[in-house]
Amino acid sequence: MDWDKLKTFHAAAEAGSLTGAADILLLSQSAVSRQIAALEEDLGVKLFHRHARGLIPTEPGRLLHEVTKEIAAKVALARSVVDDSHDNPSGDLRVTAPTALGAIWLAPRIAKFRDAYPDIRVHLLLDDHEFDIAGLEADCAIRPWESTQNDVIQRKLLTARQHLFASQSYLDREGAPKSVADLDRHHIIRYGPPQMAPIRNLEWAASIGRKPGEPPRPAVMEANTIYAILRAVESGIGIAGLPDYVTRGHDTLVPVLPDTDGPSFDVYFVYPGELRGSSRLSVFREFLLQEAKDWES
Known part of the structure; x- marks a missing residue:
């Protein structure tokens, strides 16, 4: 089997669409479609069901995808x-x-890392869901949760603390809460819903001060990314709990009940055990550890 065709198939299976595969491979959608059709002809089986919502692997396609995952990891x-x-x-x-x-x-x-190591090209893959580091979908990860994968190495980078924030426009309009109990009459922006929000302990603004078993405060808005919550707070919609690494340097955000701490969580640097000897990973890890130390001090 031709690796170019297998690589195209793998990209399509990973992306779930011809368009997504074309973006990954920097090819035209028609070129991706031709490569997959040629591979299906070579193998004599149909590899995808084509639907309006994208590509769904057939049973032979699912089995081939398991193989191409291993090949892609070995190539990486x-x-x-x-x-x-x-x-x-x-x-x-x-x-x-x-x-x-x-x-x-x-x-x-x-930019600071590139100044020190100009021959390393950094590719940032930003997604709130977990990449398969052990399977070498990426070389390393920075995660606000401990890895559950086997065959990875992780180092704690920093401890992130959380506080409540609002915009000045919101506080001018609604007033500032004087106590946690006052949050009951304010507009809360909540992280969620849980099944679409993989980072834990970020929905606390809706439940802080509530008794065990008591339902959370109703939210005027819910979002499953911290960045969306940050922008919503800046726009004056309401109050939200946010990690300090998001809010530091944002002068448009005003601390609310600054003596009230949300749950803290640790941020980790994670990489596959197979790359423990990588010089690129080693210098990047040490750079981030120093940056985290400086940030926390």
């Missing part, structure tokens, strides 16, 4: 080994992180 590992064979750390480094953490805390620090 081989590329990493080649990159790490150079005297100076160089090559591509694929880093995944949740959207807000990656965009607000991590991205501004990449």
